[in-house]
Amino acid sequence: MPLLRTHDHQAPFWLPNGHLQTIFPALFRKIKDVRYTREQIVTPDEDFLNLDWSQTGQGSANALVILSHGLEGDSQRQYILGMVRALTRQGFDCLAWNYRSCGGEMNKQLRFYHSGATEDLETVVRHALLKGYQTIHLMGFSLGGNLTLKYLGEKGKSVYSEIKKAVVFSVPMDLLACSRAIEKPENRLYLKRFLGSLKPKVHAKAAVFPEGINAGDYAKVKTFYDFDHIYTAALHGFEGADDYYRRNSAKYFVESIKIPTLIVNALNDPLVPAESLPQAAISRLPNVWLELTGAGGHCGFRDRKTKNGLYWSEKRAIEFLVEESPAVS
Template sequence: MATNRPASVSDSPARLDTSRCPVPAWLPGGHVQTLYGAFCAQHPTIPFIRERVDTPDGDFVDLDWCGPGLDAHTRPNGETTPHDSSLVGTAACRWMEPADWPQLPADARALILFHGLEGSSLSPYMQAIAHAFRRQGWVVVAAHFRSCSGVPNRMARAYYSGDSAEIAFMLDHVRSRLPQAAWHAAGISLGGNALLKHLGESGHAMQGLRAAAAVSVPMNLAAGGRRLSDTFWGRQLYSRYFLRSIRHKIYGKAQEFPGSVDVTRTQRMRSLREFDDLYTAPMHGYRNALDYWTRAASLPLLPDIRVPTLILNARNDPFIPEASLPGSRDASADVLLHQPYQGGHASFVTGIFPGHLNWLPKRLQQFFETGQ
């Protein structure tokens, strides 16, 4: 019998997994789990070697590499090198040299990571994932969106949740560095939305990527934007935290590019909606925040994904309303939707006190190795 379902709904349903993340009882609720994971949970640290890549529009992105054959504290000629002064305050210790590339195994398993809003290779979730995969012999690249590597980018624009073209550019670049590697990709929060958008836009044309994962992703950007802008905790806690670093960056943009940003208005911002209205939307080709949230969302593109993809969202994520999460009919059969009831946002703390961030990288490894 014919149905009247919208064309955007997949005819081959995604798999749905609601198995639990074993969050300890001493971390009750999504807010506590999110904040503890971001600021308190134990996680290993890993140093990187940085590569700066010029973009086609005259800007640059910074990629932090680690993997077999690379030593962040030793140059290819065997000389021990101190932490490069230009990289102080970052997770990178030195710059990549031409002689470093032949040290990497050409046929390695490889993972590129895309961080969330105001994240970097220093973010706990990035460090935990990179460390776990590097220990298993993977090459790992922590990709930075523009302005997030600790150095201002060259243009008035910065980065945004729907920048699938930037994802494509960075994926193409790392694949050109190691064309025989088995490449995988994982994006967290904002980076996950941009990655999913790219996968959906590419569809069957997506090549050179074995599998992908997206973690704590606000695929319905409007629902997530309202949660962070209109609720008490969204405005008073999370928006304030993000806007603290955002204001500093915007002030720098205004100084370097006079007239590009209304500094007076940005200093009065109290929510992420106001930031997206004043800067993100007009700077990146959208009319306003709502237009940006609508057109940059990855949710409508999930039925078009043709790469094995894990989408992991805790149902108690304080950034993302549970009702906005996709169901099995909202994505293609190549997608596995894992939606545990506990975990918070980009956190998933487990273990006895004081807890750790080991569960998330293990979950990603399981999917990449088994598809489950």
């Protein structure tokens, strides 16, 4: 499919760059009319995942959208809440799941979550199937977008027939390139925020599993690459950060996706360099579209003019989910 550079998204003039388009929604967008019902499920390794449901009341007669959040996010992030509100208004049920250690409760096992932990997404999908849903769409943001694409690529032709479409936003498809991008001086605010959020989790884990994780090593963490090399890789069976990035970057899996999938990234995303996206490879794929917007930042996409509180990303996702599916090869 040809790459599409969309021109209908225009950011407000008072958000003139990718940093402001990223930060403003994260800090100032407030969504208070989404009500979740929480369900906790047990994973095959006897850990747990917290699932937050927003359902219209029609049960499995509706289509279900499973939403995967970004790094150190949860189901309460504005981009998740905004999308859930938009989708439920259109009659979709929503399941926003929280990764291990996210959502306000530390998980039980030594391991955390990571960009390629598709076994947990598989657990969530299987649970949704047991509820009787015949139509399921997947949606992911940032890390959750990479996770979603990797999952679909791993599944390939064996993807569950109930999974019909996928939409992902602001996807770091090349984890090494994005890890290095966050080290740039202009991105130090994001780096500080992420590492500041991860540090207490490391200390909490070390208190329970002193033989499995050394909190003292956090003094060596100066970059996100350092964190992944010292902690993510070690806790999840990878040889180091480079091995972790190579085995989990969505760019290595996207060519095996067999359902209609829309990838949306902004050219001014401060955390995902446009040149890191496998544009040439995607342009040859029959089931995958890459839309590049000039503006939007990272998980931002606030329109110049908003109607009913909708952001451009929410309108675009709904358009893709409800339009007639193209032929799938």
